[in-house]
Amino acid sequence: MERRKFLTVGSTALAISLVPLSLSAVNFRESSPQTWEARHSVDAIKELYGSSDGIAGVIKLKAPKLAEDGASIPLNIKSKMDLESISVFQDANPRSAVAVFSIPKNGCVNFDLRIKMKTTSNITAMGKGRDGKLYKTVQKVNVSIGGCGAS
Amino acid sequence: MKIKAKLKGQTIKVKALFNSAMVGKEEAIKKKTVPSFITHIIAKVNGETVYEVSTGPFISKNPLFKFQFVGAAKGDSLEIITTDNNGKQEQGTTKIK
Numbered sequence: 001m002e003r004r005k006f007l008t009v010g011s012t013a014l015a016i017s018l019v020p021l022s023l024s025a026v027n028f029r030e031s032s033p034q035t036w037e038a039r040h041s042v043d044a045i046k047e048l049y050g051s052s053d054g055i056a057g058v059i060k061l062k063a064p065k066l067a068e069d070g071a072s073i074p075l076n077i078k079s080k081m082d083l084e085s086i087s088v089f090q091d092a093n094p095r096s097a098v099a100v101f102s103i104p105k106n107g108c109v110n111f112d113l114r115i116k117m118k119t120t121s122n123i124t125a126m127g128k129g130r131d132g133k134l135y136k137t138v139q140k141v142n143v144s145i146g147g148c149g150a151s
Numbered sequence: 152m153k154i155k156a157k158l159k160g161q162t163i164k165v166k167a168l169f170n171s172a173m174v175g176k177e178e179a180i181k182k183k184t185v186p187s188f189i190t191h192i193i194a195k196v197n198g199e200t201v202y203e204v205s206t207g208p209f210i211s212k213n214p215l216f217k218f219q220f221v222g223a224a225k226g227d228s229l230e231i232i233t234t235d236n237n238g239k240q241e242q243g244t245t246k247i248k
Contacts, residue, residue, distance in 0.1 A: 028205035029190050036207055072211040093209045094177050102203045104220075108162060112217035116173075116209050 028085075028100040036097050041089035041124050044096040048087060049128055054136025059086065059109075061125045061137045070117045070143040077101075079109040081135065083127045086111070092121035092143070117143050152243035156229045162219045163247055165194070165202070169216075169233055175208025189214065191234040196223045196247075223247055 028048070029036060038044035045052040062076035070092075077086055086109065087100040098115050115123075120142045127135040153168040171189045179186045186208065194202040201220040223229075230244045 027191055027203075090209070094175070095207065095209070097207050098209045099207065100205045102205075104200045104203065106199075106220055106222040107201055108219040108221065110217075110219045111204075112215070114211035114215060116211055 028087075028102065035100075036095065038096050039094070041091050041096045041122070044089055045087075045124070045126050048097075048100070049126065049134055051134060052126075052136075054126060054134035056136060058135040059083075059125050059127050059137040061123065061139050063123055063139050063141050065140075066142045066144065067117070068144055070119075070145055072114045073117055073141060073143075074112065074114050075123070077109065077111045077125055079127060079135075081109070081127070082130050083109055083135070084130050086125060086127040088113075088115070089124040089126065090115065090117055090121050092117040092119045117141065119143055152231065152233070152241060154229065154231055154243050154245040156245055156247045158223075158225050158247055162221050163223055163229075164219050165217065165229065167192075167194075167216050167218075167231055167243075169214050169241075171212070171214065171233075171235065173208055173210055173212050173214060178208070186236055189233050189235050192216065192231065194218075194229060194231045196220075196227050196229050201229075 032048055035044050035047040038047055042052045058079060058081050060078040067073045083103055085102050088098040089096045090098060101111060122138050122140050125137045156163055156165045169189060173188045174184055174186055176186055188208040189206055192204050202218045225247055227247050228244050229247055233241045
């Protein structure tokens with residue numbers, strides 16, 4: 001009886017210790033494949049987070065107002081909040097989702113990346129905090145020459 | 152894959168350049184090639200994940216990513232693994248300077 005008790009306690013302790021590991025690494029392509037097929041950013045955000053509304057002003061999205069070359073638009077995403085994940089969407093390309101960052105505990109929210117856009121459209125940065133709240137920032141980028149090998 | 156990692160104060164600043172055409176479905180038909188893009192990038196220090204991103208084909212060709220993290224020392228090795236849409240993995244390591 002004592003041994004059985006010990007085993008159950010041991011196995012639950014092991015399960016608890018394993019949970020943070022699996023939470024800290026999320027492959028969003030496997031966990032929410034529907035997001036990557038959505039045409040519009042609103043649908044893609046709803047697939048990923050359940051709602052497309054968010055609190056403004058928490059995530060800072062730095063993007064050029066006028067991009068001369070749509071093949072390479074530099075973006076910078078910054079936030080001081082303790083966020084769980086941040087994702088980037090646009091409405092210019094055949095599918096909306098660009099990238100989803102999953103942020104580990106000791107990571108800083110300060111990412112640089114370059115994206116492609118065919119035409120002028122809005123870029124949406126959506127984030128989810130560890131408190132469960134959603135944050136949203138939208139910025140319009142004008143593209144004079146389209147990327148994606150098409151114009 | 153080219154990676155640079157530098158320690159400044161408490162934070163480690165990383166720049167990573169990957170080799171990928173980043174060609175999606177529609178672009179592949181236009182260019183008469185097969186789709187080829189990175190879908191997942193993960194960076195680890197001492198077995199702990201410090202950066203992770205799932206990507207689509209609308210990232211620029213030969214993508215450059217910059218990121219920061221805390222909690223590592225000079226001389227630790229940073230390991231980055233990328234996976235593309237065909238499941239092919241590439242690995243690169245560098246020492247934090």
